[in-house]
Amino acid sequence: MSSQYVERVLEAVKKRNSGEPEFHQAVSEVLESLTPVIEKNKEFEKAGILERIVEPERQIIFSVPWVDDKGKVHVNRGIRVQYNSALGPYKGGIRFHPSVNTSIIKFLGFEQIFKNSLTGLAMGGGKGGSDFDPKGKSDNEVMRFCQSFMAELYRHIDADTDVPAGDIGVGAREIGYMFGYYKKIKNIFHGVFTGKGLLYGGSLARKEATGYGCVYFCQEMLKDRKTGFEGKKVVISGSGNVAIYAAEKAQSLGAKVIAMSDSNGFVYDAGGIKLDIVKKIKEVERKRISEYAKKVKGAQYTEGCSGIWKIPCDVALPCATQNELDGKSAQALIKNGCIAVAEGANMPSTPDAVKVFLDAQIAYGPGKAANAGGVSTSGLEMSQNSQRLSWAFDEVDAKLHRIMINIHAAAKNAAIEYKTPGNLVNGANIAGFVKVARVMMAHGV
Ligand code: NDP
Ligand code: 2IT
Numbered sequence: 001m002s003s004q005y006v007e008r009v010l011e012a013v014k015k016r017n018s019g020e021p022e023f024h025q026a027v028s029e030v031l032e033s034l035t036p037v038i039e040k041n042k043e044f045e046k047a048g049i050l051e052r053i054v055e056p057e058r059q060i061i062f063s064v065p066w067v068d069d070k071g072k073v074h075v076n077r078g079i080r081v082q083y084n085s086a087l088g089p090y091k092g093g094i095r096f097h098p099s100v101n102t103s104i105i106k107f108l109g110f111e112q113i114f115k116n117s118l119t120g121l122a123m124g125g126g127k128g129g130s131d132f133d134p135k136g137k138s139d140n141e142v143m144r145f146c147q148s149f150m151a152e153l154y155r156h157i158d159a160d161t162d163v164p165a166g167d168i169g170v171g172a173r174e175i176g177y178m179f180g181y182y183k184k185i186k187n188i189f190h191g192v193f194t195g196k197g198l199l200y201g202g203s204l205a206r207k208e209a210t211g212y213g214c215v216y217f218c219q220e221m222l223k224d225r226k227t228g229f230e231g232k233k234v235v236i237s238g239s240g241n242v243a244i245y246a247a248e249k250a251q252s253l254g255a256k257v258i259a260m261s262d263s264n265g266f267v268y269d270a271g272g273i274k275l276d277i278v279k280k281i282k283e284v285e286r287k288r289i290s291e292y293a294k295k296v297k298g299a300q301y302t303e304g305c306s307g308i309w310k311i312p313c314d315v316a317l318p319c320a321t322q323n324e325l326d327g328k329s330a331q332a333l334i335k336n337g338c339i340a341v342a343e344g345a346n347m348p349s350t351p352d353a354v355k356v357f358l359d360a361q362i363a364y365g366p367g368k369a370a371n372a373g374g375v376s377t378s379g380l381e382m383s384q385n386s387q388r389l390s391w392a393f394d395e396v397d398a399k400l401h402r403i404m405i406n407i408h409a410a411a412k413n414a415a416i417e418y419k420t421p422g423n424l425v426n427g428a429n430i431a432g433f434v435k436v437a438r439v440m441m442a443h444g445v
Contacts, residue, residue, distance in 0.1 A: 003035045003038045003039055005038055005045045005050065006031045006032070006034065006035050006038055006050065009031060009050040009051055009054060010027065010028060010031050012051070013027050013054050017103075017106070019103070020102060020103035020106065020107075021103060022103045022104050022106075022107040022322060022323075022347070023102075023103045023104075023106040023107045023110065025107065025323075025347065025351065026107040026110050026111055026347060027054055027107075027110060028351075029351065029354075029425070029429070030110070030111075030114065030429045030433070031050065031054075033425060033426040033429035033430060034050075034429060034430065034433055036418045036419070036430075037418065037430055037433065037434060038050070041437075043441065044437055044441075047440070047441050047445070048445070049437045049440055049441070052440065052445075053084060053113070053433075053436065053437070053440070054110070056081045056082065056083045056084075056106065056109060057082050057083060057084060057085060058081075058082040058156075059079070059080075059081050059082070059102075059106075060078075060079070060080045060081075060082070060152075060153075060156055061077065061078070061079050061102070062077075062078045062079075062152040062153075063075055063076075063077065063078070063152075064076040064077065064078045064130055064132065064145065064148045064149050064152070065148060066141070066144045066145045066148045067144060068137075068141050069138055069140060069141055076130045076131050076132040076145070077100075077130060077131055078128070078129075078130045078149050078152060078153065079100070079101075079102060079105045079128055079129055079130065080094075080105075080126065080127075080128035080153060080156060080157075080162070080164075081102075081105050081106055081109040081126060081127055081128065082109075082124075082126045082156070082162055083106075083109040083110060083112065083113055083124070083125040083126050083127070084113045084124050084125045084436065085124035086124060086436050086439040086440045086443065087116065087117055087122055087123060087124050087435070087436060087439060088116075088121070088122035088123040088124050089122075089123065089124055089158075089159075089160050089161055089162055089163055090124045090125065090126030090161070090162035090163070091112070091116055091123035091124060091125065091126060091162075091163050091165075091375060091378065091379070092108065092109060092112040092116075092125060092126040092127040092128070092164070092165070092167075092375070093108075093127060093128075093164065093165045093166050093167030093170065093374075093375075094127075094128045094129050094130075094164045094165070094166065094167055094170045094174075094178075095108070095127070095128070095129035095130075095167040095168045095169060095170060096129060096130050096132045096133070096134050096168070096169035096170050096174065097129070097131070097133065097168050097169050098131050098132075098133045099131070100129040100130055100131045101131065104129070104322070105127050105128060105129050106127075107322070107346075107347065108127040108167075108346055109125055109126055109127035110125070111125075111346055111347065111367065111368050112125035112126060112127055112375070113125030113432070113436060114368050114428065114429060114432030114433055114436070115367075115368040115369070115371075115372045115375060115432065116372075116375055116379075117431075117432040117433070117435045117436050118368065118369055118372055118407045118410060118411070118428060118431060118432045119372050119375060119376040119379060119403055119407065120403065120406060120407075121376065121379035121380075121403075122379075123163075123375065123378075123379055123382075126162055126164075127167075128153070128164055129167070129170075130145075130149060132145050132149075132169075133169070134169050134170075134174070135169075135286075139173070142173065142174060142177065143177045146174055146177035146178045146181065147177065147181045149178065150178050150181040150182050150185070151181070151185070153178075154181075154182050154185055154186055157182075157192055158192060159190040159191045159192050159382070159385070159386075163191065163192060163193065163194060163378070163382060164178075164192075164193055164194075165193060165194040165195040165374075165375070165378050166195045166241070168240065168321065171195075171241060172195070172196075172197055172202075172207070175193050175195050175196055175197075176196070176197055178193060179192070179193045179196055179200070190385065191381065191382050191385030191386065194206065194377075194378035194381040194382060195207075195378065195381075196381070198390075201381075201384075201385050201390075202381065203377060203378075203380055203381035203384055203390065203391070203396055204390065204391065204392065204393040204396050205377055205393050205396040205397045205400060206374075206377045206378065206380075206381055206396075207241065207245065208245040208248070208249075208397075209245075209373045209374050209376065209377035209378075209396075209400055210241065210242045210245065210246075210344060210371050210373050210374030211241070211242050211243065211244060211245025211246035211247070211248065211249060211319070211344060211373075212245055212246070212248075212249045212373060212397065212400065212401075213370075213371065213372065213373015213374065213376065213377075213400055213403075213404045214242065214246050214317060214319070214342050214343070214344040214365075214370050214371055214373060215229070215246055215249035215250050215253065215317075215342070216249070216373065216400070216401050216404035216405070217342055217365050217369060217370040217372075217373070217404045217407065217408055218315060218317070218340055218342035218363070218365060218370065219253070220404070220405060220408035220409075221340055221342065221363035221364075221365055221408065221424075222315075222339075222340055222363065224363070224412075225339065225340075225363060227339075228253065228254075229250055229253035229254055229255040229315070230253065230254035230255070231254060231255070231256075232250075232254075232255045232256070232313075232314040232315050233255070233256055233258050233312070233313045233314050233315070234247075234250050234255045234256065234257045234258065234313060234314065234315045234316075234317060235257075235258060235259045235308060235309070235311050235313040235315075235316050235317070236250075236257055236259065236260050236261075236316075236317045236318075236319055236344075237260070237261045237266070237305070237308055237309075237317070237318045237319055237320040237324055237325070237345075237348070238260070238261060238262065238318075238319040238320030238321070238344070238345065239260045239261060239262050239278055239281075239282050239289045240262075240282065240319070240320070242319040242344040242345065242371065242374070243260060243317075243319035243320065243344065244275065244278060244279060244282065244283070246317050246319055246344050247260065247273060247275055247278070248275055250315075250317070251272070251275065255315070256272045257272060257273045257275075258270060258272065258273065258311065258313065259273070259308050259311050259313075260273055260278060260289060260292075261289060261305055261308050261320065262282075262288060262289040262320075263305065263320070263321075264288055264289070264290065264303065264305075265289065265290060265301055265302050265303040265304055265305065266289070266301070266302055266304075266305065266307060266308040267289055267290070267292045267293050267299050267300065267301050267302075268299065268300045268302070268311060269292075269296060269298065269299040269300075270298065271298060273292075274296060277292060277295055277296060278292060281295075289301070305320070305324060306324075306325075306326070306329055309325060309329035309330075309332050309333055310329075310332045310336075311336075312336035312337060313333070313336065313337075313338055314337065314338060314339055314340070315338065315339070315340045315341070315342070316333055316338050316340070316341045317341070317342055317343075317344050318341070318343055318344065318345050318348035318349065319343075319344030319345050319348075320345055320348065321345055321348065322345065322346060322347040322348060323347065323348065323349075323350050324345065324348045325348050325349045325350065325353050326350045326352060326353055327350060327352030327353050327355070327356055329353065330349065330352070330353035330354075330356035330357055331356055334356060334357075334360045334362065338362065339362050339363060340362060340363035340364075340365075341357055341362065341363070341364050341365070342363075342364075342365040342370040343365060343366055343367035343370045343371060344367070344370065344371050345367060345371065346367045346368075346371065347367055348367065349366075354366075354425060358423060358425065361422060364424060364425070365408075365424055366424060366425050366428055368428050368429075368432065369407050369408070369411050369424060369427075369428040372403070372404070372407055373400050373403070373404055376399075376400055376403045376404075377396060377400050380396055380399055380400070407428075408424075410427070410428075410431040411424045411427035411428040411431055412424065412427055413427070413431070414426070414427040414428075414430040414431040414434075415427030415430075417430075418430055
């Protein structure tokens with residue numbers, strides 16, 4: 001099915017945002033899924049919903065000068081895209097990675113609108129970041145960078161306006177420095193960030209939430225196929241926040257995680273990854289995953305990232321970064337008997353890979369649904385901050401689990417309603433969009 005309206009908007013997006021391939025990729029996927037919704041609900045075209053939803057409400061780009069430990073001056077670029085506020089304050093992470101540019105932040109911000117809608121909580125969509133590379137920097141350098149970043153960003157965020165969190169390269173340390181500086185210069189202590197430390201307003205289970213949520217989502221897909229994680233071989237890319245806690249939950253459900261990676265290469269451990277060792281290498285020492293093979297007898301390290309998808313497995317959880325899994329890797333997974341892919345990362349599968357998964361009719365959970373556990377628990381952190389209360393780990397985890405079950409059901413049911421049963425790409429895009437579109441209609445132009 002094609003819609004002239006969808007095609008017209010897509011063309012305009014490409015023209016207006018030239019040279020932004022990741023952004024085009026994300027918009028194309030969503031708009032293509034929405035074609036039957038647009039055909040059925042002509043009022044959306046009349047209200048210009050698509051033209052409005054693809055254009056960020058506000059984009060802030062600023063310079064971030066900072067001084068390294070040797071006294072040398074550096075300048076990075078800071079970005080915050082406040083994408084859509086129909087459902088609540090802008091909400092989404094901040095990424096520090098040398099690859100960050102407007103294309104990447106806009107693709108992430110755009111995805112966030114639909115992801116946050118799927119959570120059922122009151123959050124709009126936004127994203128931010130910088131091309132700063134925290135790797136190899138001292139704590140003091142990271143602190144000075146974060147303070148300079150906040151010296152501009154503080155004007156644009158607030159607990160009821162825009163609430164950032166972590167993403168690649170931004171964890172508890174960076175959030176602590178940014179929150180601390182915000183508090184200092186604004187003289188206000190409230191929930192302007194999520195993913196905060198537990199001693200100053202952070203939520204229990206937020207650190208675990210994206211990885212746990214991804215596994216909860218995958219569990220629902222497996223249930224529909226009358227199976228579960230018990231005894232399954234699982235391959236997980238990445239070894240950061242999302243990957244580590246996806247591995248932890250998969251293991252606790254009886255799966256064997258046999259491989260993990262970072263941007264240099266991957267480790268294979270047929271006996272099952274020892275997560276305490278990965279945590280020590282990555283969370284404490286901030287070293288490379290190759291160290292794992294030096295510490296664990298029998299484990300093998302291989303340079304390069306894409307080889308991880310050639311390891312035979314039952315379940316694959318891409319938890320590193322965008323476009324890390326291409327068509328060829330997807331074919332290798334299917335050939336080796338993989339029955340489920342749930343995306344902990346944002347847009348890790350290329351369009352070719354997505355097509356391979358959908359054609360093979362395996363269980364495929366796209367990032368905006370499968371990794372929504374992180375932002376859901378951020379929403380729960382905001383609730384706790386507003387109440388000035390903190391809930392027990394099990395209480396937050398139970399709420400997270402319920403939200404992931406609901407997201408899976410919403411995506412599954414929308415896919416059935418729009419006559420592509422089993423296609424959770426269409427289902428998640430449609431279920432996420434319809435709510436935002438209806439609210440935008442209610443709010444007027
Ligand atoms: P971390 O910084 O904690 O970890 C990122 C991991 O991915 C590291 O192992 C890193 O390796 C690897 N990686 C990063 N960039 C690349 C690259 N270009 N090629 C190969 N590997 C790479 O980030 P998170 O775990 O928080 O984020 C991982 C993914 O999950 C991202 O796509 C993020 O957007 C998404 N996500 C995160 C959420 C959260 O709550 N944190 C919520 C929802 C989604 P190295 O150490 O070598 O850089
Ligand atoms: O991509 C994401 O959903 C995140 N990085 C988490 C966002 C958040 O606000 O918790």
